[in-house]
Amino acid sequence: MRPGTRSPRSDAQRNRLALIDAAQRLVATRALASVTMEEIADAAGVGKGTVYRAFGDKGGLATALLDERERTLQERVLTGPPPVGPGGDTAARLVGFAVAYLEFLDGAADLLVVADNSHIGARYDTGPYGFWLMHVATLLRELKPDERDHEFLAHCLLAPLAADLYRHIRFGDGSPARWADAVERWVRTFVDGPGDT
Amino acid sequence: MRPGTRSPRSDAQRNRLALIDAAQRLVATRALASVTMEEIADAAGVGKGTVYRAFGDKGGLATALLDERERTLQERVLTGPPPVGPGGDTAARLVGFAVAYLEFLDGAADLLVVADNSHIGARYDTGPYGFWLMHVATLLRELKPDERDHEFLAHCLLAPLAADLYRHIRFGDGSPARWADAVERWVRTFVDGPGDT
DNA sequence: GCTCTAAACGGACTATAGTCCGTTTGGTGG
DNA sequence: CCACCAAACGGACTATAGTCCGTTTAGAGC
Numbered sequence: 001m002r003p004g005t006r007s008p009r010s011d012a013q014r015n016r017l018a019l020i021d022a023a024q025r026l027v028a029t030r031a032l033a034s035v036t037m038e039e040i041a042d043a044a045g046v047g048k049g050t051v052y053r054a055f056g057d058k059g060g061l062a063t064a065l066l067d068e069r070e071r072t073l074q075e076r077v078l079t080g081p082p083p084v085g086p087g088g089d090t091a092a093r094l095v096g097f098a099v100a101y102l103e104f105l106d107g108a109a110d111l112l113v114v115a116d117n118s119h120i121g122a123r124y125d126t127g128p129y130g131f132w133l134m135h136v137a138t139l140l141r142e143l144k145p146d147e148r149d150h151e152f153l154a155h156c157l158l159a160p161l162a163a164d165l166y167r168h169i170r171f172g173d174g175s176p177a178r179w180a181d182a183v184e185r186w187v188r189t190f191v192d193g194p195g196d197t
Numbered sequence: 198m199r200p201g202t203r204s205p206r207s208d209a210q211r212n213r214l215a216l217i218d219a220a221q222r223l224v225a226t227r228a229l230a231s232v233t234m235e236e237i238a239d240a241a242g243v244g245k246g247t248v249y250r251a252f253g254d255k256g257g258l259a260t261a262l263l264d265e266r267e268r269t270l271q272e273r274v275l276t277g278p279p280p281v282g283p284g285g286d287t288a289a290r291l292v293g294f295a296v297a298y299l300e301f302l303d304g305a306a307d308l309l310v311v312a313d314n315s316h317i318g319a320r321y322d323t324g325p326y327g328f329w330l331m332h333v334a335t336l337l338r339e340l341k342p343d344e345r346d347h348e349f350l351a352h353c354l355l356a357p358l359a360a361d362l363y364r365h366i367r368f369g370d371g372s373p374a375r376w377a378d379a380v381e382r383w384v385r386t387f388v389d390g391p392g393d394t
Numbered sequence: 395g396c397t398c399t400a401a402a403c404g405g406a407c408t409a410t411a412g413t414c415c416g417t418t419t420g421g422t423g424g
Numbered sequence: 425c426c427a428c429c430a431a432a433c434g435g436a437c438t439a440t441a442g443t444c445c446g447t448t449t450a451g452a453g454c
Contacts, residue, residue: 047404244434
């Protein structure tokens, strides 16, 4: 616990867990977008104000619900086996990350859409996005030391992994597998260069 | 006029214009996100229901406000001079398009954010996105005839041009110029292959 | 155990997007 | 010119996110 930060009171902790639990149960059936905040408060047996105190807004709640799944992926990246984890070929790691992230999206797109759209720029302000940005930027730096602005390029590489684009493809004109394939080729073309189709 | 489509009644036409005019005037001062639909209705001297009849929802209004500017860019692409218009080198056309689109974003990001976030998948369902998708897919097909799924790759190339990412960069950690530079290098690396920095 | 206070609570309240439906009106056919 | 009706109108109404503030309570200090 950082100095200056006080650990939350026991009732606050309890309510936070009850809320996440209630929300998780509701979200198992319906998309979060169609669940009202009041419903979640009722299901957890607390008042609406408590939901907002605990999570700030609906996007914050979505982010909290995503937290565990996202952390699993982060651990794979930090300490898991190659190609996603450290140790292997950098280019393969980049491709591996993109593919793994798309798998994660498949179960989380509904939550991510709420998290990303709750306020302007929400996606880019969250911790997880910062983490992926750093990760990708680092890989790009290793891969192309002579380039500039690796962080900007990392934004470009992450952009096709946005949740609403994934939803559009998934429930629109293409199968997830074909989309994963296209993203993989996209990243690979970028890191390897064209010509080796 | 397509058969089966009836031209709108004169009062509807008049009100639509009055609304666009009023909205344009309000948006010149404040971001559309902070202007209420009722305010716009009042400024145009009509009821709120009329706004919704004319535009469907706030996103639809934003789309209508964007229409003219977006069409200007579409015309540049279809009939303008190279590198954006037809006739020049395909790779240069792709890069030219990206740069031109970023310029367009600079004046339109506020409206686009509303248009894109009004309902899930809004960005991808609009006519303009379809137009850009076709355009980029066509260029990619010329450029890399042996690839598959040019349309999916086009999605990947358009993704970094999303309005909220642009806003994040613009009002966050980077200048527009550096961002434009990064996007340009991004597209160029993709079409040319690495190594020719 | 008692007191005191900052933290947390909860639900009434506000703001605003979007709907509904009874009323008005443009314009067409007679 | 009149009658008619589908289209359009408008504003009251609903749904829901998010705020506010008077009340309750955990837990630290004594």
